[in-house]
Amino acid sequence: MKNIILYYNSLSLLKKNLLVPLIGIISILPFYFFILSNTMNMNSNMQEINLELIHLNECTFNNISILEKILNQLNSAVAAKELEWVANSEAHANEIKSNLQKHLQTDYGDDIKKVLDSFLDYYAFAKSVSTKLINSNYSYENISEDTELLVKKYNNIYEMFNALRLNIKDKIAQNMNSIYENSNSIISNGSYIFILWFSISISVTFFISRDFKFRINQIVQETREIASGDADFNKRLCIVSYDELGDVTKSINLFINKLHQEHEELVKAKKELKSLYVLDSLTKLYNRVKIDEIIDTELQRINRYTNNSVFSIILIDIDHFKSINDTYGHLAGDSVLEEFALILKNNARATDYVGRWGGEEFIIICVETDTHGSMAVAEKLRTAIDKFDFTTVGHKTASFGVASSTKGIDAKTILDNADKALYKAKNSGRNQVVNYSELP
Known part of the structure; x- marks a missing residue:
């Protein structure tokens, strides 16, 4: 059969x-x-x-x-x-x-x-x-x-x-x-x-x-x-x-x-x-769209609860970056950005959000971190960058601006605060960390 x-x-x-x-x-x-x-x-x-x-x-x-x-x-x-x-x-x-x-x-x-x-x-x-x-x-x-x-x-x-x-x-x-x-x-x-x-x-x-x-x-x-x-x-x-x-x-x-x-x-x-x-194509860090989402989330969190929730923002700018492109070309500039991003990722805390804010500017969001803690993070990063020998261009430094959240603050204000602190750092000799709360 x-x-x-x-x-x-x-x-x-x-x-x-x-x-x-x-x-x-x-x-x-x-x-x-x-x-x-x-x-x-x-x-x-x-x-x-x-x-x-x-x-x-x-x-x-x-x-x-x-x-x-x-x-x-x-x-x-x-x-x-x-x-x-x-x-x-x-x-x-x-x-x-x-x-x-x-x-x-x-x-x-x-x-x-x-x-x-x-x-x-x-x-x-x-x-x-x-x-x-x-x-x-x-x-x-x-x-x-x-x-x-x-x-x-x-x-x-x-x-x-x-x-x-x-x-x-x-x-x-x-x-x-x-x-x-x-x-x-x-x-x-x-x-x-x-x-x-x-x-x-x-x-x-x-x-x-x-x-x-x-x-x-x-x-x-x-x-x-x-x-x-x-x-x-x-x-x-x-x-x-x-x-x-x-x-x-x-x-x-x-x-x-x-x-x-x-x-x-x-x-x-x-x-x-x-x-x-969510990622920047060159540095593989969070891009501006994702960073904006994280900031909004953190603002909602601290404004929702009555406890002492806080977060801080660190703005970072590579000192004299334009001279790299002018002297060595854009490919060398891209290489510096990639190496710089790697330093930030390797030296930031596991709970921190590291992103590229635009051009040679970077940003770090430190959740549940007050001014003292964020200043310590920024100083650690500044030291690591200062000691690093970048490919082609050698020694480079960076300036840091730190601002912490307060009850009722909005995204524009805290970013402006961090930017003002960064501006002060760059105009005070660069290669330093400035806290917004210490500005006159």
């Missing part, structure tokens, strides 16, 4: 139907061509998914990820006042442009053309605004209007990418439904032949029908889950035969494998994007 089942599973759909001994040639041929036609339609739909839609779907995911990289790169360029970084984003923009142009000849050519035009318009405007921000030191006429328009353009292109992705998903769902309809058509429209068969022929046909239906329903259930976005990536269809439905099953498993891979890549990309959102 086992050998019979293995032989049956090795047969094609045509040969399985030929097992019915009492079906005449006239009845057999129409039934065969009917099944063959529907099977070809199913294979055609699967080929469209594998050859076009998967690549287009992958391209859309990649473009969304690259768009986020462009945004972060331009933001970093503005924060660091580096025009060269703005130009560096051109490579990512060209990658998106190339990805879209590859698919202009597909069924989605018109939609892709609109997305491409909108992206080029957004990117050109984003470069222009970033350049003006850097050149004007964050202040020029119509900055508010330009910023608002830039956000609208970004949101628009982001929504267009998502809309294109949803259209592709709908097309996949349509192809899967077509497979479902063709498969059911094989069963429903072919059932009328059953009445022509003798008892044994009907028994054999019933067995074949149940086999088809079981595997087709398995395919339909799995494809519906894929179309709805609920696919179990740890599950694969069981291939029990080598006929056309077995080929369809193999194609679906290949599609699930591809989706699984894309899902893993997307999860990885999300983690990287999350890291880019």
Whole structure:
């Protein structure tokens, strides 16, 4: 019996139907061509998914990820006042442009053309605004209007990418439904032949029908889950035969494998994007966005409780940093920033938040730390920097401004206090720590 089942599973759909001994040639041929036609339609739909839609779907995911990289790169360029970084984003923009142009000849050519035009318009405007921000030191006429328009353009292109992705998903769902309809058509429209068969022929046909239906329903259930976005990536269809439905099953498993891979890549990309959102790309310290969030959290905490909660802020500026870029070049300047950040991380406390405030300025948030404790932290860092031998430039120093929170203080005030203390330190000879509370 086992050998019979293995032989049956090795047969094609045509040969399985030929097992019915009492079906005449006239009845057999129409039934065969009917099944063959529907099977070809199913294979055609699967080929469209594998050859076009998967690549287009992958391209859309990649473009969304690259768009986020462009945004972060331009933001970093503005924060660091580096025009060269703005130009560096051109490579990512060209990658998106190339990805879209590859698919202009597909069924989605018109939609892709609109997305491409909108992206080029957004990117050109984003470069222009970033350049003006850097050149004007964050202040020029119509900055508010330009910023608002830039956000609208970004949101628009982001929504267009998502809309294109949803259209592709709908097309996949349509192809899967077509497979479902063709498969059911094989069963429903072919059932009328059953009445022509003798008892044994009907028994054999019933067995074949149940086999088809079981595997087709398995395919339909799995494809519906894929179309709805609920696919179990740890599950694969069981291939029990080598006929056309077995080929369809193999194609679906290949599609699930591809989706699984894309899902893993997307999860990885999300983690990287999350890291880019909170970390400075050069120093790997917290960026200004994250530091602002931490300060707001600390202010809410000390204003919520009636106990003596306190935190302190240390602003740090590398002394005579401009001379490094002028003398050794920007690459040497970047190297100093990286080494400087490493000194701060290695010598700050585990509970401190270390970030890059902008350019050669850094910031440390000392939670649950009063003026005395934060001054000790700052002095330890100053000493470590003073003793360090930087690559290429050798000895460098830094100036420190310290300010502590008080009940009811806001973010702007405590940052201004720390900045005033830093200003005093720089104007009093540099390479020293100044506490705001000690200023006259």
